[in-house]
Amino acid sequence: MNKTLIPDLRKQHGWTQEHLATKCNLSVRTIQRIEAGDDTSLETLRLIANAFNVKIGDLFESISDNAKGSEIKTMNDKQTLQIKKTSRRRQINS
Numbered sequence: 001m002n003k004t005l006i007p008d009l010r011k012q013h014g015w016t017q018e019h020l021a022t023k024c025n026l027s028v029r030t031i032q033r034i035e036a037g038d039d040t041s042l043e044t045l046r047l048i049a050n051a052f053n054v055k056i057g058d059l060f061e062s063i064s065d066n067a068k069g070s071e072i073k074t075m076n077d078k079q080t081l082q083i084k085k086t087s088r089r090r091q092i093n094s
Helices: 006-012 017-024 028-035 042-052 066-093
Strands: none
Touching: 006 017, 006 028, 017 028, 017 042, 028 042, 042 066
16 A cells, blocks of 8 residues: 555646546546545556656655655666656657
């Protein structure tokens, strides 16, 4: 179970769960599960972070535990690599 800031960010933007789901091309049920603390994929987190125009790490509470901070940094690094790979694939397929 992970505590995220997604409900807070969503409310700050004045968005419903339905609106966020539509922006991310996800189901409302997926948003509900994430907001309830269920684990999700890095790709789903990337879609949500992109919708809010933030880094994946910004979706989580401040973490003082170095292990968790390191884990989130790793997720941010993976997000960057995924974006680069997707960009390359699009260039190749164009």
